[in-house]
Amino acid sequence: MTPIINIEKLRVTFGKGDEEVTAVKDVSFSINPGETVCIVGESGSGKSVTSLSLMRLVEFGGGTIVDGRMTLAGENGAIDLAQADADTMRDIRGDEMGMIFQEPMTSLNPVFTIERQLTDGLRVHRGLTGQAATKRALQLLKEVRIPEPERRLKQYPHELSGGMRQRVVIAIAMACHPRLLIADEPTTALDVTIQAEILALINQLKRETGMAVMFITHDMAVVAQIADRVVVMYRGDVVEEGPVEEIFANPKAEYTKALLAAVPRLGEMRGKAAPEPLRLVGDTVPPKPITPRETPELLLEVRNLTTYFPVKGGPLRRHVANVHAVEDVSFTLNKGETLSLVGESGCGKSSCGRSILRLVEPTSGSAILDRKDVLAASHRDLRILRRDMQMIFQDPFASLNPYMRLSAQVAEPLRNFDLARGLELQDRVAALFDRVELPRAYMRRFPHELSGGQRQRIAIARALSVSPKLIIADEAVSALDVSVQAQVLNLMMELQADLGLSFLFISHDMAVVERVSHNVAVMYLGRIVEIGPRAAVFENPQHSYTKSLMLAVPIADPRDRKQIGDLNFKPIPSPMHPLSYTPEPSRYETVGPGHLVLREG
Amino acid sequence: MRGFMTGKGLLGGGIVITMLLVAILAPLFIPDTFATRMDMRARLSGPSLDHIFGTDQLGRDLFYRVVLGAQTSVMIAGAAVLMSVVIGLPLGIISGYYGGVIDNVLMRLVDTLLSFPALLLALTISAVLGPNLTNTIIAIGIAFTPFLARIIRGEALRVAQMPYVEAARAAGTTDLKMIIRHVLPNIMPAIIVQGTISLAFAILAEAGLSFLGLGTQPPDASWGLMIQASRDYLDVAPWTALVPGAAVAITVLGLNMFGDVLRDVLDPRTQT
Numbered sequence: 001m002t003p004i005i006n007i008e009k010l011r012v013t014f015g016k017g018d019e020e021v022t023a024v025k026d027v028s029f030s031i032n033p034g035e036t037v038c039i040v041g042e043s044g045s046g047k048s049v050t051s052l053s054l055m056r057l058v059e060f061g062g063g064t065i066v067d068g069r070m071t072l073a074g075e076n077g078a079i080d081l082a083q084a085d086a087d088t089m090r091d092i093r094g095d096e097m098g099m100i101f102q103e104p105m106t107s108l109n110p111v112f113t114i115e116r117q118l119t120d121g122l123r124v125h126r127g128l129t130g131q132a133a134t135k136r137a138l139q140l141l142k143e144v145r146i147p148e149p150e151r152r153l154k155q156y157p158h159e160l161s162g163g164m165r166q167r168v169v170i171a172i173a174m175a176c177h178p179r180l181l182i183a184d185e186p187t188t189a190l191d192v193t194i195q196a197e198i199l200a201l202i203n204q205l206k207r208e209t210g211m212a213v214m215f216i217t218h219d220m221a222v223v224a225q226i227a228d229r230v231v232v233m234y235r236g237d238v239v240e241e242g243p244v245e246e247i248f249a250n251p252k253a254e255y256t257k258a259l260l261a262a263v264p265r266l267g268e269m270r271g272k273a274a275p276e277p278l279r280l281v282g283d284t285v286p287p288k289p290i291t292p293r294e295t296p297e298l299l300l301e302v303r304n305l306t307t308y309f310p311v312k313g314g315p316l317r318r319h320v321a322n323v324h325a326v327e328d329v330s331f332t333l334n335k336g337e338t339l340s341l342v343g344e345s346g347c348g349k350s351s352c353g354r355s356i357l358r359l360v361e362p363t364s365g366s367a368i369l370d371r372k373d374v375l376a377a378s379h380r381d382l383r384i385l386r387r388d389m390q391m392i393f394q395d396p397f398a399s400l401n402p403y404m405r406l407s408a409q410v411a412e413p414l415r416n417f418d419l420a421r422g423l424e425l426q427d428r429v430a431a432l433f434d435r436v437e438l439p440r441a442y443m444r445r446f447p448h449e450l451s452g453g454q455r456q457r458i459a460i461a462r463a464l465s466v467s468p469k470l471i472i473a474d475e476a477v478s479a480l481d482v483s484v485q486a487q488v489l490n491l492m493m494e495l496q497a498d499l500g501l502s503f504l505f506i507s508h509d510m511a512v513v514e515r516v517s518h519n520v521a522v523m524y525l526g527r528i529v530e531i532g533p534r535a536a537v538f539e540n541p542q543h544s545y546t547k548s549l550m551l552a553v554p555i556a557d558p559r560d561r562k563q564i565g566d567l568n569f570k571p572i573p574s575p576m577h578p579l580s581y582t583p584e585p586s587r588y589e590t591v592g593p594g595h596l597v598l599r600e601g
Numbered sequence: 602m603r604g605f606m607t608g609k610g611l612l613g614g615g616i617v618i619t620m621l622l623v624a625i626l627a628p629l630f631i632p633d634t635f636a637t638r639m640d641m642r643a644r645l646s647g648p649s650l651d652h653i654f655g656t657d658q659l660g661r662d663l664f665y666r667v668v669l670g671a672q673t674s675v676m677i678a679g680a681a682v683l684m685s686v687v688i689g690l691p692l693g694i695i696s697g698y699y700g701g702v703i704d705n706v707l708m709r710l711v712d713t714l715l716s717f718p719a720l721l722l723a724l725t726i727s728a729v730l731g732p733n734l735t736n737t738i739i740a741i742g743i744a745f746t747p748f749l750a751r752i753i754r755g756e757a758l759r760v761a762q763m764p765y766v767e768a769a770r771a772a773g774t775t776d777l778k779m780i781i782r783h784v785l786p787n788i789m790p791a792i793i794v795q796g797t798i799s800l801a802f803a804i805l806a807e808a809g810l811s812f813l814g815l816g817t818q819p820p821d822a823s824w825g826l827m828i829q830a831s832r833d834y835l836d837v838a839p840w841t842a843l844v845p846g847a848a849v850a851i852t853v854l855g856l857n858m859f860g861d862v863l864r865d866v867l868d869p870r871t872q873t
Contacts, residue, residue, distance in 0.1 A: 403786035
């Protein structure tokens with residue numbers, strides 16, 4: 001079989017002269033018709049640059065294809081895309097090759113209707129106009145299984161949910177029956193249930209049309225779900241290539257082994273009583289589980305926490321409705337333990353964490369931290385209370401001040417509370433750098449000189465500086481590469497074991513949550529729908545939402561794939577309600593020791 | 602410091618330092634009368650050995666006028682912009698950082714000032730206070746304040762929503778320290794850029810006021826006054842406009858380059 005695309009010795013650089021950076025060094029692989037090839041790698045591996053080179057879009061971003069051949073097989077003979085001129089490329093893009101981008105929110109033009117955007121490619125490449133184009137557009141929307149396709153044609157992107165937008169993007173890419181579909185992290189920005197549906201859809205479309213798929217991702221679980229063959233990239237080079245079963249069962253390259261060891265897999269904590277750090281490649285001692293204290297000691301008790309955000313509307317910008325972000329949430333957290341809040345975007349898990357710290361003002365309820373009610377505290381008392389609870393934020397790039405030296409940022413909480421001065425302050429900051437395993441030489445540096453994982457270590461050092469009892473980690477590892485994520489997770493667990501910290505761990509990633517938690521609370525529409533010990537919630541989920549969430553999580557095992565028929569998720573209703581709306585209180589049923597489930601209906 | 606050692610940095614810094622030296626030193630070494638001495642026989646004469654930049658309609662030497670006028674122009678522009686930063690910075694930061702009612706009240710005030718054309722505003726203030734150097738500075742300073750306050754508010758609003766500000770708040774940082782440590786350094790680039798542009802406009806604003814008889818009073822020299830005086834003789838003696846015009850243009854160019862480089866030097870991200 002002749003491959004559709006054959007890449008040989010591709011080399012791509014950015015910049016000129018002294019500032020030249022080689023993004024792709026020497027990459028060769030091919031994709032056959034009807035085959036899904038996953039390009040997997042961490043940030044900076046050159047996987048996106050490879051895909052952009054294939055579309056010759058890399059030149060628009062300042063890159064240069066220095067060397068190599070990219071042979072696209074066609075009916076009229078093969079074309080070397082590396083040498084093709086601009087006109088040829090314009091004909092090929094969107095016709096022979098379709099592309100899906102990561103961010104469905106920004107890859108559609110907000111001022112055109114869905115129909116207009118779908119028919120653009122048809123008009124250019126197929127000469128279809130008017131009725132014929134509309135008919136084809138409708139057919140495409142049906143193919144990507146959008147509900148009410150007729151209505152969608154006349155709608156604008158903002159009227160569609162994220163999942164539907166990504167379906168539209170896929171429909172656009174599919175419009176001219178491409179022989180190769182390039183998907184660059186198409187599900188990374190989506191919730192896990194929508195991700196599962198989109199992955200199943202791409203699989204289905206591939207089977208129906210026989211096109212080849214080049215799928216770029218950093219997520220090994222997604223690879224396991226969708227790939228036929230896998231190309232592992234690291235720093236611009238291909239380190240390993242092979243069938244998906246081979247890669248997962250019997251990885252050859254050291255890097256692939258390390259990568260696979262760093263991936264938390266849903267279900268691998270089954271039968272273990274307490275969370276334990278991941279065993280990474282090179283670790284000689286098996287990790288120690290973090291067993292909770294013999295006699296549990298209560299640290300945080302949250303009762304009936306409710307947070308509404310006002311929605312203003314009308315010409316006078318009056319208060320017309322409320323977004324019910326957190327609705328009657330109650331839970332407890334013991335000293336030295338981790339409670340995870342898990343759920344999809346908009347479920348209120350972040351608002352819940354921020355309400356407890358009072359970074360947003362809750363509407364009602366109480367949060368008692370060591371016998372003091374945080375929510376009733378005056379502003380002055382609140383500042384003092386914040387010594388006991390610190391936060392780690394999601395984005396390590398935005399949560400550090402770019403104009404402040406790292407030592408000053410770590411020292412800031414200590415200075416705020418005047419806990420140390422002069423030499424003592426320096427010593428304590430240096431000790432914190434040791435604690436998070438960063439070299440002391442970094443103290444004089446600025447945030448931009450560090451990688452994402454190193455920055456997150458600074459954020460952890462900053463949170464640790466005042467010896468808090470509680471750390472709220474809001475998606476603290478979500479923005480990190482897998483190998484870095486594993487190191488940061490292990491560091492957090494190690495700190496918990498050493499210092500007796502409690503974590504409120506907010507995450508959307510079920511596999512990570514399973515790894516780190518003593519207790520788990522699943523949130524949906526502002527409420528906790530199920531809460532209990534980690535083993536009980538993961539091994540015996542009772543609420544229908546918890547069950548569908550478990551079903552949607554991609555498993556990092558190519559033998560366990562989801563089919564489109566398995567997946568039937570209901571869209572999440574809006575949490576916005578008129579002012580007159582009085583919600584029901586949350587009522588729970590006890591199904592096991594400490595395992596509570598929200599009554600449905 | 603290494604950041605200044607680029608072509609742009611050296612040129613911009615060189616121009617700014619030269620202009621400052623001229624403004625400060627010229628009045629110490631050159632008597633005032635050199636700029637006001639009239640020579641009716643040499644009216645509107647072109648550049649020559651006697652008058653290297655030529656003379657104006659009253660036969661005054663343009664070289665001395667432009668050199669001695671530097672002090673007036675640079676001082677008025679500098680002091681006026683400094684004044685607008687001193688007033689506009691706290692206004693903008695308080696508005697953007699605290700938001701809510703304070704923001705609404707302050708910004709409606711600023712909007713009221715913005716609804717007058719800047720020059721008209723300066724004109725009114727100058728007319729009310731009376732024409733002299735101090736009042737010209739006050740007039741231009743007040744007229745420029747709302748623009749600066751608006752821009753700083755926007756920047757402060759952006760910075761106040763950054764996660765590092767939230768992180769600092771969670772770490773118990775008080776509002777005052779937050780503004781000094783986190784907000785100010787991060788809005789500095791915008792202030793520098795706007796400040797250098799404002800300096801250029803202030804030199805021109807002073808010219809406008811002088812033209813209407815409310816700025817620098819003849820026979821004192823300022824670049825603006827010289828440009829305005831030249832307009833009747835553009836066809837016969839273009840150098841009367843070109844000389845002070847070039848002084849303004851070079852100064853503004855130097856300031857902009859200097860501002861750009863200064864912004865980069867202050868940004869830790871551009872250093873390695």
